[in-house]
Amino acid sequence: MGEVVAYANNKFQCFCQVKLDSGERVMVSIATIPSPGVKVIRLGRLGLLPKETIWEYSASTAGNADAYIRNLMQMLMDPSVEEQKHPLDVFRDRLLTLNSIAQVRTWFQEAQHRVP
Numbered sequence: 001m002g003e004v005v006a007y008a009n010n011k012f013q014c015f016c017q018v019k020l021d022s023g024e025r026v027m028v029s030i031a032t033i034p035s036p037g038v039k040v041i042r043l044g045r046l047g048l049l050p051k052e053t054i055w056e057y058s059a060s061t062a063g064n065a066d067a068y069i070r071n072l073m074q075m076l077m078d079p080s081v082e083e084q085k086h087p088l089d090v091f092r093d094r095l096l097t098l099n100s101i102a103q104v105r106t107w108f109q110e111a112q113h114r115v116p
Contacts, residue, residue, distance in 0.1 A: 001097065002018045002019055002021055002096040002097070002099075004017070004096070005017040005019050005025065009089075014030040014031070014088055015027055016088055018092065020095070021100070022099055022100040022101070023045070024042065025047040026042055027041045027047075028040050035059055036058065037057060037068075039055075040054040040055040040056070040091075040108055054101065057112060075111040075114060075115055076091075
């Protein structure tokens with residue numbers, strides 16, 4: 001199981017860095033201003049420098065801000081769970097179960113394909 005290296009979810013920051021079982025590091029960042037979006041970035045070994053964007057989803061990708069929010073919630077909602085979590089917490093919990101960058105990429109792509 002992976003490990004959370006850094007986590008912030010407040011009015012100034014919304015991100016989580018996870019070290020996967022493979023030793024690779026990823027960061028999920030959720031932005032609201034100036035344009036809503038989620039970005040998953042592969043980080044260097046020390047977790048300081050970004051290496052590549054693994055997955056990105058934004059209001060412009062979805063068409064508009066309303067579609068972005070609706071689609072993101074569809075990607076993340078689990079109907080079997082009564083209390084829904086913040087999107088960052090859902091991403092963090094999923095990342096902790098994945099072993100490699102390849103699995104991270106696959107999970108996010110499949111989540112996006114589930115949305116019509």
